[in-house]
Amino acid sequence: MTEKLYYKDAYIKEFDAEILSSEKTDDGYDVILSATAFFPEEGGQASDRGYIANARVNHVYEKDGVIHHLTDLAPEAKAVHCILDFDERFEKMQCHTAEHILCGFIHKLYGLSNVGFHLGDDEVTFDVDGVLTREQLDEVESLANAAVFSNARIDTFFPTEDELKKLEYRSKLDFTEGVRIVKIADYDSCACCAPHVACTGEVGLIKILDFMKHRGGTRIWMVAGKRALLDYRKKYENIKKISALTSTPQHETADALEKYITDSEQIKQELKNCRLKLAEREGSAVPATKGNLVVNFSEFTIPELIAFSNVAVQKVDGILVALSGSDGDYKYVISSKNTDLRTEIASINKTLSGRGGGKPNMVQGSFSVTLAEIESYFAN
Template sequence: MTEKLYYKDAYIREFTATVISSTECDGGYDTVLDRTAFFPEEGGQSCDRGIIGAASVSYVYERDGVVHHITDEPLTLGKVSCALDFESRFDKMQCHTAEHILCGIIHKRHGLENVGFHIGDDEVTFDVSSPLSREELLAVEDIANEVVFRNLEVETFFPTPEELPALNYRAKLELTEGVRLVKVGDVDLCACCAPHVSRTGEIGLIKILEVMNHRGGMRIWMVAGKRALTDYRIKYDNIRRISAILSIPQHETAKALTEYVSATEELKAQLKATRRALAESKADTVTLTDGNAVFLFPDFGTEELRSFVNAALPKVSGILVALSGRDGDYKYLIASNSVNLTAEIKNINQALLGRGGGKPNAVQGSFASTLTDIRAYFNV
């Protein structure tokens, strides 16, 4: 069994230990020490990283009481100096203790259980057994931040098997021995093996972000401490820029942007209708013909070509070719009421460096040839 220094003191950044084994494995070397401050991946929390001697630690896991460190180099047996990436560890201590506070409050006020927890490098989520309203969550968030301002003590202890049954704690275990309880002032008592801050004031801001209904309950995204500051910076910078672009005070950007998007959608619809009317007006100028006809509208999009073809086709007895683009790069829409185009399009594409296809009365695609060649092919 590895001696777990993180149980005794969550603030150990550097320590010495003895390397017991270091053997090649998938992804590096599996290194076991007699004692460690590296917290393994456990209970939804990602593991600590850092260095053992000159080797980097990329992953830490526990099996049967032994903590294994995956290092990028083998280590010689004997004494070694170790150091944690403590910035990352402290960030998780802040987020993790904040999660205890939020879940403790939700348990006390609403009687809900914590049914899932994940603390990774990018996001922190926890799941509760039933959904809460936005107002309820805001109240929970207020109380959680008051707990931070009160700077309460966070204690950890191992009650005796005699003491344990009398204790009312969250995440109750079947075990009667070796249960580690974490007590956050009068706010929460919970079984947990991870490192926590020693006073709630160290957590800094606690902020609930998104929520999502999940398996009959609710998944809640949150940030705390340094992560909350980073999150605030990113969001503040975005709001500041949106505010400047719209020339609107920061607290009115959502309303202004909603109006802007709605106005833009209306303009898009108007533009579409205008383009269709323009395409149809081009069709008005087409004269009746018994043969084929080729028309070029360099700047038309697919929808405008379609509007034109639909309106002009009754006037063309042969094949109607509508093009947009320029020599070497034409988009085509070809239609006919008398010729089966699915049978014909292979020959057309072969002759005019084209690709595309469609239905018997309409095909679409592209030509890499010139307008002169296209006209010549269709005899117009």
């Protein structure tokens, strides 16, 4: 069994230990120490990182009480000095302790239990076994932050079996031996093996970000401490920019943006109608034509080509070819009041490297040839 220094003191940033073994793996080494302050991946929390002498610790896991450190190199000495990435570890201590405080209140107020936890590099989520509303979560969030402001002590201890029987605490598992209790003043008691901060004040701001129904319960996204600050900083810069762009006070940007989007949808619709009308006008400007007629509008959409053709085809005795695009890439709408285009379209497509089809009086598709080739094909 590896001696777990993080049980004694969650604030150990550096420590000395002896290498008990160091075995080559596929992409580095698996190192076992006589004692460690590196917390392994456990209970949904990502493992610590840092250095064992010159070797970078990328991942830490526990197997049968032994803690394994996966490193890039084999540490050079037998007696080694080890250093944790403590900033990262402290962020996790803040988020983890915040999760205890939130779950403690959720349990107290609504009788729900924590049934899942994930503390990764980017995201912190936890699951509870019942449905909660935004109002309920707001209340929990306020209480949790009040607990932070009270700067209450956090104690961790291993009670005896008898002591444990008398204790009221939250637990995901039914252990009776070696249970470690994390007690956050009168706010919460919970069985847990991870490192926590020593006073609630160190947690900093606790913010519930989002929540959704999940497996009959609720999944909750949260941040705390330094991560909450970074999240606020990023969001503040974002809202400041939106506020400037919409010329609106920061707390009214959502409404301003909603109006902006509604207005912009309306403008898009009006523009679409105008362009269709313009296409119809182009159609009525077509001169009466005895034979075929090919016209190219480089920027018309298919609906615009159709609107044009519906009007123009009445003036053309032969076949009307309305195009949009440039050489090698034309969209077409071909129409005629006298010719059944379904019988023609196969040979048209074959000659002009095209694809498409449609109704007897109108077909649509694409050609991948030049305008000159199309004009030459339809020349009378």
